[in-house]
Structures are given as structure tokens and as C-alpha cells.
Amino acid sequence: MWPAKQLNVLRQDEFDRLLTWLDPDPERAGSMYEKIRWRLIAILAARGCRVPEELADETIDRVARRVADIEATYVGDKAIYFLGVLNNVHHEYLKRPVISPPMQIVADDTDKKEQTHICLENCLERLSSNSRALIEGYYSAEKQAKIVLRKRLAQQNGINVSVLRLRALRIRQKLQACIEQCLEA
Amino acid sequence: MLAESYMASKTERSNTQTPPEISDAMIRRFLLARLDPEQQSAFEASLFTDGKLEQRVRLAEYELTDYYAFEQLNSSEQKQFEKNFLVSNNRKNQLKVSRALHDRFEPATAAHTPRLLSSFAERLTSLFNLRQPSWRIAFAALLSLLLVGTVWLAIKKEPQIKEEIIRRVSGKRVSRQTTPLESNHPTNPSAPQHEIMPSPMPEHEQTVQSPMSVGLAPDVTREKAPSIALPEADHAVVRFELALKNNQATEYRAELVTAQGQAAFEGTATVSSSSDIVSFDVPAQLLKQAEYQVKLLNAHSNSTVATYYFRVR
Numbered sequence: 038m039w040p041a042k043q044l045n046v047l048r049q050d051e052f053d054r055l056l057t058w059l060d061p062d063p064e065r066a067g068s069m070y071e072k073i074r075w076r077l078i079a080i081l082a083a084r085g086c087r088v089p090e091e092l093a094d095e096t097i098d099r100v101a102r103r104v105a106d107i108e109a110t111y112v113g114d115k116a117i118y119f120l121g122v123l124n125n126v127h128h129e130y131l132k133r134p135v136i137s138p139p140m141q142i143v144a145d146d147t148d149k150k151e152q153t154h155i156c157l158e159n160c161l162e163r164l165s166s167n168s169r170a171l172i173e174g175y176y177s178a179e180k181q182a183k184i185v186l187r188k189r190l191a192q193q194n195g196i197n198v199s200v201l202r203l204r205a206l207r208i209r210q211k212l213q214a215c216i217e218q219c220l221e222a
Numbered sequence: 223m224l225a226e227s228y229m230a231s232k233t234e235r236s237n238t239q240t241p242p243e244i245s246d247a248m249i250r251r252f253l254l255a256r257l258d259p260e261q262q263s264a265f266e267a268s269l270f271t272d273g274k275l276e277q278r279v280r281l282a283e284y285e286l287t288d289y290y291a292f293e294q295l296n297s298s299e300q301k302q303f304e305k306n307f308l309v310s311n312n313r314k315n316q317l318k319v320s321r322a323l324h325d326r327f328e329p330a331t332a333a334h335t336p337r338l339l340s341s342f343a344e345r346l347t348s349l350f351n352l353r354q355p356s357w358r359i360a361f362a363a364l365l366s367l368l369l370v371g372t373v374w375l376a377i378k379k380e381p382q383i384k385e386e387i388i389r390r391v392s393g394k395r396v397s398r399q400t401t402p403l404e405s406n407h408p409t410n411p412s413a414p415q416h417e418i419m420p421s422p423m424p425e426h427e428q429t430v431q432s433p434m435s436v437g438l439a440p441d442v443t444r445e446k447a448p449s450i451a452l453p454e455a456d457h458a459v460v461r462f463e464l465a466l467k468n469n470q471a472t473e474y475r476a477e478l479v480t481a482q483g484q485a486a487f488e489g490t491a492t493v494s495s496s497s498d499i500v501s502f503d504v505p506a507q508l509l510k511q512a513e514y515q516v517k518l519l520n521a522h523s524n525s526t527v528a529t530y531y532f533r534v535r
Contacts (some may be wrong), residue, residue, distance in 0.1 A: 075280075076276065078310050079269065079279060080269065082310060083257065083262065083265075083266075083306070084262070085306055088309075114271060119270070120270050150318075153318050156322075176288075207281070209288070210284060216319050217315060
């Protein structure tokens with residue numbers, strides 16, 4: 038945990054004000070919040086930051102604390118404001134003494150892995166027959182055979198390989214959300 | 223290879239989808255933290271303003287994670303992935319699902335996709351690999367066919383062989399009531415023959431065994447009659463060689479009579495080549511420990527020619 042974050046804990050009213058500033062509609066505000074957080078993490082990771090989630094949350098907290106001051110006068114894409122604050126947070130992070138956490142490529146423990154497999158089967162079952170056939174075809178075969186198979190799969194669906202890829206990855210994205218929900222249940 | 227195809231598809235997409243200046247290859251470099259600082263700044267700005275780019279990057283994250291789980295990244299990319307990409311819980315969760323997808327689909331692929339042999343030599347070696355189960359089954363089937371064929375020929379097509387086998391088997395196993403062949407062929411007419419077959423054996427012993435010869439003279443009285451010991455063999459024969467005073471006839475008969483005057487055996491007496499001895503064979507089993515007399519008779523006139531006495535010890 039970052040010392041600055043421990044000292045400045047975000048209050049609930051500050052967080053609510055942030056969401057309202059992002060969008061008066063709570064649902065859209067929540068969606069926008071998630072998107073901004075994801076972007077911040079992606080950028081921090083791409084900058085080589087080892088704790089992107091921590092810095093992204095610190096960035097959001099700082100913006101939330103400033104909303105009361107800027108909401109009346111700020112003009113433009115509000116997401117861009119986060120990027121500016123992120124640069125400051127990251128700059129401060131780089132000045133900190135390097136305490137690299139040990140690399141963790143932790144293997145899944147057996148129970149969780151098994152549960153993930155069960156959830157995957159459940160989520161595959163929930164897909165439409167077309168989506169399921171597409172995802173099965175997309176992930177089947179290996180290496181060179183996979184390329185041939187995907188070309189054939191694209192031809193069968195009357196689309197090119199690029200569109201097939203996008204469709205498959207969108208189904209993959211749905212599977213991810215479904216499996217995470219299943220694991221939390 | 224897959225990476226080339228991936229790159230080709232990226233170029234195609236980057237030309238058809240917005241923004242044209244950001245290719246899928248650049249997205250991948252962004253995710254692996256391999257963009258130079260200038261590209262990085264431009265990319266970050268675009269990511270915050272372009273919703274489509276954001277969606278592309280999200281999908282590229284899944285694709286990259288899948289490639290890692292399916293071991294389709296080169297070693298450099300793998301290291302970059304582990305060091306720079308796998309830094310958030312969200313991405314770690316993505317990897318878990320990618321691994322689950324790999325486990326779900328990759329084994330089935332390996333099992334059902336025929337292995338591509340790189341050369342004709344490999345195919346040939348594989349074809350004639352005698353350790354293959356198919357070859358083992360073929361050899362077993364061949365041996366079974368040979369065995370069945372041999373038995374079929376012996377039983378159905380070659381009755382002589384069959385009889386020979388039965389004869390040999392029965393010769394060794396006289397005492398057995400049923401051999402496999404007899405059980406399977408109870409009406410076989412050759413079966414009774416095989417019980418009769420051993421019977422000539424005693425005859426063979428009779429002819430081969432030399433008879434015990436006993437010389438008897440006509441002038442010897444009952445009191446001075448020779449005493450003989452019987453041979454122990456079951457089918458032994460005692461040949462009495464009866465001396466003649468003078469040869470009065472050409473054909474003789476002889477009677478074995480007990481001391482009580484009862485006839486115990488009679489038969490033809492054979493004149494020997496010397497013409498002064500007549501041979502008379504008596505089965506030893508008819509003789510007991512007692513006194514006997516042999517009456518030599520003229521076969522034509524039935525008159526007594528001479529009488530001979532002997533005693534069995």
C-alpha cells in the first residue's frame with residue numbers, strides 16, 4: 038500500500054460526486070468509471086509499472102477529491118483530466134525507491150482451476166449454438182492447423198479471417214465475464 | 223506461421239478499421255510495453271479519446287493472453303508478457319480462462335488431429351513399425367488362422383491322419399475310457415479297434431518265448447519218473463520230447479493223463495526230423511504239482527504206442 042493513499046482515504050461523498058460529474062446517469066457513470074480505470078491500468082502497465090491497479094486507484098482518488106473544485110469550470114473530455122493526473126501520480130511513483138514486488142506467475146490451485154473449468158463448461162452451454170460452434174472451431178487445432186482451420190471457418194461463415202477473429206474475441210470477452218461471475222457466485 | 227498470419231490480419235484490419243495509424247501490431251507492442259516514448263504518448267492520448275481503439279485493445283488483451291496460454295508467443299514475447307503484461311488481477315483472471323480454454327480444446331485437438339509426418343521416410347518407418355498394436359494384432363490373427371487351418375485339415379480333410387493320431391494316442395493311453403477325440407466322435411468305428419489292438423501282444427510273447435523241453439523215455443517206471451519244475455511265465459509251454467523205440471507210424475497223438483487216470487489235455491504230437499522223437503506241447507498252466515503220464519497214440523489206429531511218466535514239483 039502506498040503511504041499517500043493511506044493518509045488520504047477517499048470519502049463516500051467525494052466518490053459520489055465523481056460519478057455524478059462523469060455522468061448524471063448512475064449506470065452510465067459507473068460504466069464510464071470502469072472504462073477510465075481500465076485505461077489507466079493499461080497505460081500504467083504499458084509504461085512498465087508493476088502496481089498499475091494501485092496507481093490507477095490513486096489517480097481516481099485524486100480526481101475525485103478535486104471534482105468539487107473543477108466541476109463548475111472544467112470544459113472538455115473529462116477522461117482526459119484523468120490522464121493528466123495519472124502523469125503526476127506515475128511521476129511520483131517513479132521517484133519512489135524501487136521496491137519491486139517479486140514476479141508472480143502463480144499456478145492456479147487445483148480447486149480454483151477445477152472450478153474455472155466447470156464455469157467454462159457452464160458458460161459454453163449458455164452460448165448460442167452458432168457462437169459455441171464458432172468458439173470451438175476458433176480454439177481447436179494447434180499452430181499451423183489452426184490457421185487453416187480458421188480460414189475454413191471464416192469461409193463457412195461467409196466472412197474474412199479478420200471479422201472471424203473479432204467475433205471470436207467478443208465471444209471470448211463474454212466468456213470471461215460469465216466465468217468471473219460464475220466464480221464469484 | 224501463425225504470427226505471420228496474425229500480422230497479415232492486423233494490416234488488413236488496420237486498413238479497414240479506425241484509426242488507420244494504429245495497427246494491431248502497435249497495440250500488441252503497447253500491451254507488451256515495447257512502444258518507444260513518442261509512440262506511447264500518442265497511443266495513450268488515442269486510448270482516452272477513441273472508444274473503438276479501447277475495444278480493440280481490450281480484444282487484443284484476450285488474444286495475447288490466449289496466445290500465451292496456447293504457447294504461441296516466441297520466447298522474447300513470453301518474457302515481456304510475464305514481466306509487463308501480467309501485472310493486474312484482471313489480466314491474471316484472463317489468463318486463468320485462457321488456460322481453461324487451452325485445457326478444454328487443446329487435448330481434444332491433439333487426440334483427433336492426425337499427426338503430420340514431415341517426410342515420406344517417417345511415414346514408411348511408421349508403417350512398418352512392428353511395435354504398433356496393429357501389427358501385433360495381425361500376427362496374432364495369422365497364428366490363429368494357421369492353427370485353425372491345421373486342425374481343420376487334420377480333422378476334416380485327412381481321415382488317415384486323424385486315424386493315425388487316434389491310434390497313437392490310444393496306444394499310449396489304453397486305460398483311458400475317453401480321449402478328446404473319442405468324446406467328440408463317439409460313433410467313430412475305429413474306437414473299438416483300438417481296444418483290440420493290444421491283444422496280439424501275448425501271442426507275440428508266446429512265439430518268441432522258447433518252450434521248456436522235457437525229454438521222456440518209454441522204459442522209465444512211474445517210481446523213477448523225472449521230476450520237472452514248471453516255468454513261471456503265464457503262457458509258458460512245456461514241450462515233451464518223447465523218445466521212440468522204433469518209428470511205427472507217421473502221425474501221432476498224445477494224451478496227458480493224471481495219476482487218477484483223468485485226461486487233462488490231448489493234442490497232436492509232431493515227429494521230429496530225427497524220426498525217433500515226437501514232440502508234444504502242453505501249456506504249463508494245465509500242469510499242477512502232481513504225477514502225470516503221457517500216452518502216445520497212433521493217430522490212425524488210436525492204439526497206444528508208448529507211455530511216459532513224469533512228476534511236477
